[in-house]
Amino acid sequence: MRTANRLASLAFVLLAASACASASLEVPVETPIKPKIDVSQFSRVYVAGFVAGGSEDVDGNLESVRLIRNQLKNKSHLKVIDADVLQLMEAAERTPAAGVTITDAAGPGTGFPKAVKDDSDLKAYDPLFANTGYWKRIGEEMQGALIVTGSVMFTPHSTQGYVQKEQEVYDTFGRRQVVPVRTYMERKGFILRPKFIFIDGRTGAVIYTETFREEVLYAADQASPALSTYFELMDRVVPAFLSTLSSQSIRGTRTLLR
Amino acid sequence: MRELKKALTLALLAVAISATAAVAAGDRKEAQAQVDFGIKVAEQGLWKEAIYRWERAVALDPTYAAAFNNLAVGYETAGLFDKAKAAYERALELDPKNANIRQNFDLFKEVNERANRKPTR
Numbered sequence: 001m002r003t004a005n006r007l008a009s010l011a012f013v014l015l016a017a018s019a020c021a022s023a024s025l026e027v028p029v030e031t032p033i034k035p036k037i038d039v040s041q042f043s044r045v046y047v048a049g050f051v052a053g054g055s056e057d058v059d060g061n062l063e064s065v066r067l068i069r070n071q072l073k074n075k076s077h078l079k080v081i082d083a084d085v086l087q088l089m090e091a092a093e094r095t096p097a098a099g100v101t102i103t104d105a106a107g108p109g110t111g112f113p114k115a116v117k118d119d120s121d122l123k124a125y126d127p128l129f130a131n132t133g134y135w136k137r138i139g140e141e142m143q144g145a146l147i148v149t150g151s152v153m154f155t156p157h158s159t160q161g162y163v164q165k166e167q168e169v170y171d172t173f174g175r176r177q178v179v180p181v182r183t184y185m186e187r188k189g190f191i192l193r194p195k196f197i198f199i200d201g202r203t204g205a206v207i208y209t210e211t212f213r214e215e216v217l218y219a220a221d222q223a224s225p226a227l228s229t230y231f232e233l234m235d236r237v238v239p240a241f242l243s244t245l246s247s248q249s250i251r252g253t254r255t256l257l258r
Numbered sequence: 259m260r261e262l263k264k265a266l267t268l269a270l271l272a273v274a275i276s277a278t279a280a281v282a283a284g285d286r287k288e289a290q291a292q293v294d295f296g297i298k299v300a301e302q303g304l305w306k307e308a309i310y311r312w313e314r315a316v317a318l319d320p321t322y323a324a325a326f327n328n329l330a331v332g333y334e335t336a337g338l339f340d341k342a343k344a345a346y347e348r349a350l351e352l353d354p355k356n357a358n359i360r361q362n363f364d365l366f367k368e369v370n371e372r373a374n375r376k377p378t379r
Contacts, residue, residue, distance in 0.1 A: 024358055027300060032337040033373045240372070250369050254331040255358040256297050257324035258290070 025256045030249040037198060037208045039245050044145035045078040046201065048138060049086035051125045053116025054155035055190065057226035061085060064152045064194065064234070071238050076246045081142055088149065089116070092128040122151050129197050132204035139201025146245075147199040150209075154230055157215060158188040189217035190226065192233035196241060210244060212237045289319035296328060305335045323353035327362060339370050 039045075047068045052060025065085045073080045093112050113121040128134065135147060167181045195211040214233040218224050242248060296311030309332035315325035330345035346363040353359060 025297060025301075027331075029331065029335050031334050031369050033369070034337065243372075250372070252365055252369070254334070254362045254365065256300060256328045256331060257356075257358060258293060258297065 023258050025258075026253050027256055028251065029254050030251050033243050033248045033250060035247050036210075036244045039078065039146055042144075042146040042201075043079060044081055044143065045072055045076070045245075046081040046083060046138075046142045046145040046147050047072070048147050048149045049088050050149060050194075051088045051092070051116060051122065051128075051151040052154070053118075053121060053151070054153045055226050056115075058154055058230045060152040060154050060230075061087070063227070063230060067231070067234055067238070068148065068241070071242060072245070075242050078146065078245065081145055083142065086138075086149075088125065088128060091134070092125050095128060095131060095134050116151075116153070117155075119153075122153065125151065129199075129206065134204065135199045135201070136204030139199070139204060142201055144202040146207075147201045148196060149199060150195040150197040152195075153191070153193040154226075154233075155191050155193075156188065156226075157191045157217070158186065158220070159217060160184070160186045163187075186220040187217040188220050189215060189224075190229045190233065191215040192230065192237070194234075194237060194241075196244070198244070208244065210241075212240065285318045286322070289315040289322050289325060292318065293322070293325050293328060296332075300328075300332065305332055308332050309336065321352055323349045323356060323359065326352065327356075327359045330366070331362060334366055334369070339373065342366060343370065 047065050050061045050064050052064070054060065062085060069080050069082070072078060089112070112124050116122055116125075129149065139145065139147060161184070162182045163185050164180050164182055166178050169177050169179055171177065192214045193211065195209065197206055198208040199205065200207050214236045216229060216233060239248065292311045292315035296308040296315065299305075299311065300308035309329065312325050312329035312332055315322060316329060319325065326345050326349035330342045330349060333339075333342035333345060343366070346359065346366060349359045350356070350363060
């Protein structure tokens, strides 16, 4: 009788456990994200070039154009135009203010910094992006393509202060423990601030602008080449950039319940 | 005679209450069946059908937190973020301590935030 009772209890426990296990179910899901701008009127995209500044170790213009063109080739339905990369800083000097017809004979502009080091230097180039005449002419050369341009600031950055780290300690019995400790550290790294400007090549007008900011810090004694850090930071920005132009899907899991 | 009447009234009341409960229980059972079927088809990737089933489940039993949770997940996969948010909120209202619903909602909020990320001019 006692054995029968035990068996019955065990069966009940097993049943209850299986009921609990089947009460929820993890399933893979793909969440679609609509593009932020409607690019259905365009079949081609021209990544023209960027006003780049900050670190001299990375050519922010060329590297950004190459990276974005490659990403668009792989992950967008738009045909990517492989034309020459524009040197916008030089173009800005040759380009008169918005609304004025551009000629090759236009004299060099004034007020452009020789190297872009901060936001105020970048601001000097704003009129170039607003110059519909200039962009319309570029657009005509590219058969009315969508133009991607903007600026890329990639600047070295260092900081010092207390940071929380996890440290392994062993007690008197030799047992391992991980405890948080606050240590003073000098760290260095980079800040990446790309600003993407989308221009309608048929009209030269700005359709959409988006700015990102990413940063990474390493221990001061850790050597990390600027170019690899640039790609590390760009990797974080690219998905959001692509979601501006084309629909993306985010994969994940959710729990369904009974 | 008075006592007999009283007893009769009570008996009638009891029958009425149990009948109502039976209807509610029936609805709940039917809602559960819809939820189970929805899960089955969702596992096969037939999310539209799953959404239809879970919509029926919450119509039958508007207090069924699990059905609202599943419906929210279904709306998410269809890109219907506003509806998904409302369904998650309702699910949490009905079952605030459910860790699964809360986790789903947190994951949804991350995705939703990314989808609606405003340009930082």
